[in-house]
Amino acid sequence: MEPIVYLPVLTLRSIAPSYFTAAFHPSKSREYREHRPSSHSNNAVIRSIAWNNLGNRIACGLNTNLVRVWNPEKPEAKNSTELKGHLKDVEKVVWDPMHPDKLASCCNGQVKFWDYRINRCLGTTVTAGDNVNLAYHPDSKVLAVGTKDDRIHFIDPRNASAILKTHKEGSQTNQVTFSHNGDFVLITTSLGKVVLRHWPSLEEVYSVDAHHSAVNCLQLDPRGSTLAIGGSDAALSLWDTAHWVCLRTLTRMDAPIKSMGYSFDGAYVCASSDESTNIEIVCVLNCPQSNTLADGCFAGPL
Structure with missing residues (x-):
């Protein structure tokens, strides 16, 4: 059995207002505007960021196609x-994740690898289907x-x-991602399950019956302790990834959740549809069976 490590809470829900006020109040928003393509009546639409x-x-x-x-630091196009x-x-x-100057992108039937410093495509892979998800x-x-x-x-x-x-x-399947240690592939399904497969054998290791309807997205927290x-x-x-029990279910949204993201310290999750x-931001450091604040969180095996 994997040892359990207790880590200190970094940010508590009770101080969330002051936390966000201190972080964002002095800041001003900055706009990065796309060109207006000559063949389009509206501005270009950002499909991924x-x-x-x-x-x-x-x-x-x-x-x-761009x-x-x-x-x-330089918002001009x-x-x-x-x-x-x-x-x-x-x-x-x-x-x-290992090279801050390299990235991958996909469209229907095609995946490209880039080095933006030299403005060059490093390689292209042709796939048979409509590509909708990428994960390194x-x-x-x-x-x-x-x-x-x-x-x-x-x-x-x-x-x-x-x-x-x-x-x-x-x-x-709606999304695929790797665990932080690279040993598992996590796959969402329309059956409400998240399937864990071993990498590189792709043999099923475990499945989580997470929801009664389709699972659209998932993300591990920075420590890999919560999914x-x-x-x-x-x-x-x-979900606690050490014991695979549901810690909390958040029901503030009123539409299917299509994307989400953790804060850098794992204290908050934002979700959108x-x-x-609206973008919902929730503190996730509560005890699973009460409304009191937790003294720590588990460091799971992923």
């Missing part, structure tokens, strides 16, 4: 980098690509011309 691991670049996937990399080469709308962008292995040697036909392709970015292996899940799962039932559930303009 991601920070690199150093926090000094932002990548955006656009509906104009990936744009922004410098947060002329100071950004345009990565051209996709033939269709860019559905997803994700940064290489923590060592950056493998990229998982999820498609609308419930297939997951695994690609070596160093040799993008070939697909290492392809896995067909038995039910609809947040968002469903089409508008609920967000939090395509059908609502």
